[in-house]
Structure formats: structure tokens, C-alpha cells
Amino acid sequence: MKVLVLGAGIIGASTAWHLLDKGHDVTVVDRQSGAARETSFANAAQISVSYCEPWANAQAPAKLLKWMFRNDAPLLFRPQLDWRQWRWGLQFLGQCNDAAFERNVQQLVALGAYSHAALKDVVRATGISYQRLERGIAHYYTDQASFDAAGHAAELMRRYGVQRRVVSTAELLAIEPAFQPFAHRIVGGTYTASDESGDARVFTEKLAARSAARGAQFLFGHDVLRLERSGGAIEAVQVRDRSSGQSQRLSADAVVVACGSWSAPLLRSVGVDLPIYPGKGYSATFRILQPERAPFVSAIDDEVKCAMSRLGDELRVAGTIELSGYNSTLDTPLARARCRMLAERVEQVLPGVCDTRSEAEGGNPRFWTGLRPATPTNIPYIGRTRLDRLWVNAGHGTLGWTHGAGSGKAMAALISGERPQMAFGFLGFDDGGAQLAHSRA
Ligand SMILES: Cc1cc2nc3c(=O)[nH]c(=O)nc-3n(C[C@H](O)[C@H](O)[C@H](O)COP(=O)(O)OP(=O)(O)OC[C@H]3O[C@@H](n4cnc5c(N)ncnc54)[C@H](O)[C@@H]3O)c2cc1C
Structure with missing residues (x-):
């Protein structure tokens, strides 16, 4: 064909x-x-x-409402005339x-x-290399209530076969010692060994x-x-x-x-008509100055809802979501605040490990924004x-x-006329299943 x-x-x-x-x-x-x-x-x-x-999830509406007027909100709904x-x-x-x-x-x-x-x-078939690290993902918490809730989430995920382990701060640091300088703030975490990272x-x-x-x-x-x-x-x-x-x-x-x-x-x-709407996010990529102190395990920071991954001699940190239309500019006060927040967080969690200086200070951070194609x-x-x-x-x-x-x-x-072997609702094949009953498609 x-x-x-x-x-x-x-x-x-x-x-x-x-x-x-x-x-x-x-x-x-x-x-x-x-x-x-x-x-x-x-x-x-x-x-x-x-x-x-x-x-x-059941808690999201209350959180969204609380975050609506905060520029540093992890998930921000900015109402548009749309x-x-x-x-x-x-x-x-x-x-x-x-x-x-x-x-x-x-x-x-x-x-x-x-x-x-x-x-x-x-x-396996191509041998493509892309700074792949098969070291798992660690999610760390700085707030006891959120850490307690993480235990329930891990239990739920285990029911679906996801091996997510709840770990103490000491266990987390044994898995990834690079977070030692931030240990005084970490109350615990979760870890999934089978996850990966790569460019x-x-x-x-x-x-x-x-x-x-x-x-x-x-x-x-x-x-x-x-x-x-x-x-x-x-x-x-x-x-x-x-x-x-x-x-x-x-x-x-x-x-x-x-x-x-x-x-x-x-x-x-x-x-x-499919409900796909842009969810704007940001990333910053910093040169690693101290490779021996930089993490290999990819991480999720629960407090600021960002993720960090090592890509060779650089560290990528990314996060936050704004539902505010098809706007991919980095040149707004909100965008600048979000990029600054990412740099500040890296410095708090991994002090001195990366060159987080702004261009004005002689650094060379690469900031970026992308529009996630989000569905409800x-x-x-x-x-x-x-x-x-x-x-x-x-x-x-x-x-x-x-x-x-x-x-x-x-x-x-x-x-090709074949049915993939997975329990998933394919559009046009399984409508009325778990996909939204939404579209005229
Ligand atoms: C900050 C951030 C962090 C993220 N982190 C992760 C992560 O850690 N793990 C993860 O799994 N996912 C992550 N994602 C999500 C992931 O990046 C996206 O889901 C994914 O890139 C979407 O891929 P895509 O091919 O659908 O879209 P795109 O990569 O946007 O590709 C669409 C392509 O279509 C082309 N195109 C569009 N319109 C036209 C047109 N009219 N004519 C010609 N070409 C057109 C564009 O040029 C583009 O190349 C993250 C996203 C963001 C923003």
C-alpha cells in the first residue's frame, strides 16, 4: 500500500x-x-x-482551581476565548x-x-544510540502528605502490573547518591527500575x-x-x-x-473532531560541570513537578503544563519565570553540578518550549x-x-489489517470502549 x-x-x-x-x-x-x-x-x-x-483524577479539580492564579503552577488552565x-x-x-x-x-x-x-x-534492529540510560526513574517527595498518597498510587499501579516500589530517603540515596545534597528536604520516594531515559x-x-x-x-x-x-x-x-x-x-x-x-x-x-488541545511545557538543558556528582537515574521532583534526565554531558530538566492555546513563544514574562524556576530548582537539588548561569551571567542554558498534544x-x-x-x-x-x-x-x-496484541481502545475499532464517547469521527 x-x-x-x-x-x-x-x-x-x-x-x-x-x-x-x-x-x-x-x-x-x-x-x-x-x-x-x-x-x-x-x-x-x-x-x-x-x-x-x-x-x-478525583483530586484534580480542586488543585486546578487553587493553581489557576499561580504563575509557578505545575498545571495551569488559562481561560481563552476559545x-x-x-x-x-x-x-x-x-x-x-x-x-x-x-x-x-x-x-x-x-x-x-x-x-x-x-x-x-x-x-536491537537498528543499533541507534541516543544517550540511553537504563537506570530507572525515581520520584522524590518533599512533603509528607504527598509521600503518603504516593504509597496508595504505587499500590494501585502494582495492581496493573507496574513494579513501582516505595522507598525511604536512605534507599533512594542508595539508588541515586547524586541527590545527597538535597537529602534534608526529601521525605521519601518511589522507584521503578524498568523505566529508562534517552534523547x-x-x-x-x-x-x-x-x-x-x-x-x-x-x-x-x-x-x-x-x-x-x-x-x-x-x-x-x-x-x-x-x-x-x-x-x-x-x-x-x-x-x-x-x-x-x-x-x-x-x-x-x-x-x-477530536479533543486534542496543546499543553505547553518547558525544558532547560544545562552543561554538566561535575559529572561524578550528576545523576544517572532519571528523576521526578514532586514539589515542582519537573523531571530531570542526564543526556551525556548535559542535564535536561522539564515540566509544567499550561493550557492556554497554540502559543509556543518563550518570550513572555510567564515563560521566562518558568525557565528561571527550572534553573533554580536544579541548583537547589544538585548544587554546583551544572552550569545554570543565565546568558547574561556568561552561561549557556538552552531553554525550549513545546506543545504537548493533550487529550482529556x-x-x-x-x-x-x-x-x-x-x-x-x-x-x-x-x-x-x-x-x-x-x-x-x-x-x-x-x-495492514492486523489487530495489535494489547488491551487498548483503538479509534474506529473499539469506540464505545474506554475512549471518550466524544467525537463525530
Ligand atoms: C516539556 C515537555 C516534556 C516532556 N517530557 C516527556 C517525557 O519525559 N517522556 C515522554 O514520553 N513524553 C514527554 N513529553 C511528550 C512528548 O514530547 C510528546 O508527546 C511527543 O513529542 C509528541 O510527538 P508527536 O510526534 O505527536 O508530535 P510532534 O513532535 O510535535 O510532531 C508533529 C510533527 O508534525 C509536523 N506538523 C504539524 N503540522 C503540520 C503541517 N500543517 N504541515 C506539515 N507538518 C506539520 C510538525 O512539524 C512536527 O514535526 C514531553 C513534552 C513536553 C512539552
Whole structure:
């Protein structure tokens, strides 16, 4: 089959790779000059199969309300004059109960396990290196009440087969001694040995290059202008070369929309309405000055809700979520405050380990922002739409790197007429299952 993949982030690149495995003829279109130039560019680097709880839980509405006016809030809902944002918010609230939480966790765990196996297969098959560290993820707490609640969460996750261990401060420091300077603030933690970290951008770029070597065609620097619909099917995709300005019409047996947050407006233009909304996040990457004191274990800081991962001789720290529209600028007072917060936190937790100085002070931090394609359930849409030939692989929110390899593999299987072996509600196949009963798709 001739398949057109729209988007070359981790999801599009992985979809392309697995489609090649199935013997399809693949073309990938992306507006950027290379793969992984948008949300897959500088994320927190965690393959966090075991830390996959959705944001929507019974306690979330009260927390959100409390955080609404705080610039340093981990999850910030900034109301816009956009009814889709409000609709997304209402659907999110609809998921804030124990039954929905458990249902969503089950699917996220299933996709995570499938995806982890798929990632390992890809790495084995390709030998791609991407600063991978198989040292697990540690989540540390500075507040006793939150640590107590973590015990319940770990118990719940263990019911779904997630091996998350509750650990004392001493055990945590034995697992990762680099947090010793912050030990006086840590009341305890949890640890999952099977989780990993690695650079999503490097992996995605290399996977795209290997796919090109296997015969996939990559049209970088091409905007997807329009999906052309005729009756109940997609006829073609209009793309335009950014440098020459020339447009062309591409047709295929299957078109996969993997445009991250931008999938929603693109799909809506042909009447497929999925609640994917951008959740803006930030990261900072610092040069490591003292390698012997820098952590190898990837970490989640519960207090400021950020994640830290070592990527070779650099440390990546990332976090916070703002639901405030399609705005990816770093040049606002709020964005500057958030970047500063990340630098300050690294200095508190790992004093002197990284060069956290600002540019004005002679440092060279790299700040970045990306738009997570968020769904109210945290569960991505993988499957077919009601339009013939139109497929979707989008809405991976906070976990697109974790779920990337498996989402690509599952998409390729579905297009090839196979059923992936996992307990997951695929769009267009299992509607009425655990996916939101939301869409006109
Ligand atoms: C701060 C932060 C930290 C994160 N940390 C983690 C983590 O530790 N672990 C984890 O698993 N996940 C993490 N994530 C989430 C993860 O990065 C995303 O879920 C993932 O990158 C989404 O991948 P994607 O391929 O769907 O989207 P993208 O990477 O955004 O790819 C979409 C592609 O589509 C292209 N595109 C869009 N519209 C058009 C158009 N009209 N024409 C042509 N091309 C188009 C874009 O150029 C882009 O390349 C984090 C995200 C953020 C923001």
C-alpha cells in the first residue's frame, strides 16, 4: 500500500518505520527542515512506562482551581476565548473520578508495556544510540502528605502490573547518591527500575534517517495545506514546498495524521473532531560541570513537578503544563519565570553540578518550549476515522516519547489489517470502549 504520513515527530517517524517493516511504500511530510523539530525536540527524555497516571483524577479539580492564579503552577488552565478549550476542560472534568482514572490507567499501562517492547526491538534492529540510560526513574517527595498518597498510587499501579516500589530517603540515596545534597528536604520516594531515559530528538532523527535509507521518502520543509475530501473519503493531500512555494497534490491508499497538537485543526477541516488541545511545557538543558556528582537515574521532583534526565554531558530538566492555546513563544514574562524556576530548582537539588548561569551571567542554558498534544483522558487516538483512507496517530500528551515506538507499531499493524496484541481502545475499532464517547469521527 502507498501510505502518506503527515508529521515527522516521534509518532510519525515511528509510524513510518513500522509501515516499512510491513512492506508499505511510505512518504512522510513535515513542515520543518528535519525530524523532531517540534514537540519531540527537547522533552524530559523519560521512557516512563510506570509513571503514566493521567492528569484527570478525583483530586484534580480542586488543585486546578487553587493553581489557576499561580504563575509557578505545575498545571495551569488559562481561560481563552476559545470554546474548544472550554469543551476540552469540561471533558477533562468528566474524567476526574475514580472509575475513569482506573480505566485510563489500564490503557496507558497496556500501551506503555507494548511500546517499551517495541522500542527495545527497534533499538536491537537498528543499533541507534541516543544517550540511553537504563537506570530507572525515581520520584522524590518533599512533603509528607504527598509521600503518603504516593504509597496508595504505587499500590494501585502494582495492581496493573507496574513494579513501582516505595522507598525511604536512605534507599533512594542508595539508588541515586547524586541527590545527597538535597537529602534534608526529601521525605521519601518511589522507584521503578524498568523505566529508562534517552534523547527523543536524537532517536527520532536517526530513525527517520534509517527509514529514508530503507526507501521512505521524506518531504521536509513542506506544509500540509489541506486534506481534500470527497464524500466519505480522503482523495488527496495538498502540500506546499516552503522554499519554492510550489504546491503539489499527493494521493495515497492511506493517510496518517501524526501532526501532534496540530492534528486537531487539520482533522477538523474535514469534519473529524477530536479533543486534542496543546499543553505547553518547558525544558532547560544545562552543561554538566561535575559529572561524578550528576545523576544517572532519571528523576521526578514532586514539589515542582519537573523531571530531570542526564543526556551525556548535559542535564535536561522539564515540566509544567499550561493550557492556554497554540502559543509556543518563550518570550513572555510567564515563560521566562518558568525557565528561571527550572534553573533554580536544579541548583537547589544538585548544587554546583551544572552550569545554570543565565546568558547574561556568561552561561549557556538552552531553554525550549513545546506543545504537548493533550487529550482529556491522556490516552492518544490511534486508529481510523470515519473517512475512508484517513487514519490518526495523535494526542500523546505527556507520554509521546514513552508511547512512540508502540503507537507507530500499532498504527502500522492496523493499516495492514492486523489487530495489535494489547488491551487498548483503538479509534474506529473499539469506540464505545474506554475512549471518550466524544467525537463525530
Ligand atoms: C516539556 C515537555 C516534556 C516532556 N517530557 C516527556 C517525557 O519525559 N517522556 C515522554 O514520553 N513524553 C514527554 N513529553 C511528550 C512528548 O514530547 C510528546 O508527546 C511527543 O513529542 C509528541 O510527538 P508527536 O510526534 O505527536 O508530535 P510532534 O513532535 O510535535 O510532531 C508533529 C510533527 O508534525 C509536523 N506538523 C504539524 N503540522 C503540520 C503541517 N500543517 N504541515 C506539515 N507538518 C506539520 C510538525 O512539524 C512536527 O514535526 C514531553 C513534552 C513536553 C512539552
